[in-house]
Amino acid sequence: DTEVTQTPKHLVMGMTNKKSLKCEQHMGHRAMYWYKQKAKKPPELMFVYSYEKLSINESVPSRFSPECPNSSLLNLHLHALQPEDSALYLCASSQFSGSAYNEQFFGPGTRLTVL
Amino acid sequence: AQSVSQHNHHVILSEAASLELGCNYSYGGTVNLFWYVQYPGQHLQLLLKYFSGDPLVKGIKGFEAEFIKSKFSFNLRKPSVQWSDTAEYFCAVNGYSTLTFGKGTMLLVSP
Numbered sequence: 001d002t003e004v005t006q007t008p009k010h011l012v013m014g015m016t017n018k019k020s021l022k023c024e025q026h027m028g029h030r031a032m033y034w035y036k037q038k039a040k041k042p043p044e045l046m047f048v049y050s051y052e053k054l055s056i057n058e059s060v061p062s063r064f065s066p067e068c069p070n071s072s073l074l075n076l077h078l079h080a081l082q083p084e085d086s087a088l089y090l091c092a093s094s095q096f097s098g099s100a101y102n103e104q105f106f107g108p109g110t111r112l113t114v115l
Numbered sequence: 116a117q118s119v120s121q122h123n124h125h126v127i128l129s130e131a132a133s134l135e136l137g138c139n140y141s142y143g144g145t146v147n148l149f150w151y152v153q154y155p156g157q158h159l160q161l162l163l164k165y166f167s168g169d170p171l172v173k174g175i176k177g178f179e180a181e182f183i184k185s186k187f188s189f190n191l192r193k194p195s196v197q198w199s200d201t202a203e204y205f206c207a208v209n210g211y212s213t214l215t216f217g218k219g220t221m222l223l224v225s226p
Binding site (some may be wrong): 042043045056083089103104107109 | 147149151157159160166203211213214216217218219221
């Protein structure tokens, strides 16, 4: 299985809602990533988990809260988002982080709209 | 810090034309280089990668790229494009722990 899956595909939420994005991989990868991608822009790194521990937080606002319950799952909890947070949220995984030999496999993304 | 520069933001070609998309990177150490493609409404897919060895790498769908260390470049090429190659193309570099993307090049191939 060389796939990264993400649910839901689409999410519409109000600014007072709490929701979660989910990501799963079964490739035995020990590094997982959250990216944010706005239209016509490249993906921007948000968080990196390595061996289920948060290793990089790219100064992301606290209304985004990542969680890595086990080596196959990665969640992104959302609370009190702003309309400018509307974007495609991509999950990726790789064998491990902290190395140049680090091919990342991307999921299809969750298209988030904040009203 | 590492950075990636893609020369063209938009490229328009006719079918069967040859393609070359420029990519330059900046990083002081060993890097690994990637080209990703994002077809309309689809997720990022890896086209090809360079880790070491032969600087001319071949990827999927007839794409290839050449790593020129002296020029810090990793240009993407395809001899004859098809309408189905219409997509956004991202060059990316991985120096140590994070993947840095270029701003992307939108390729439109007219039939």
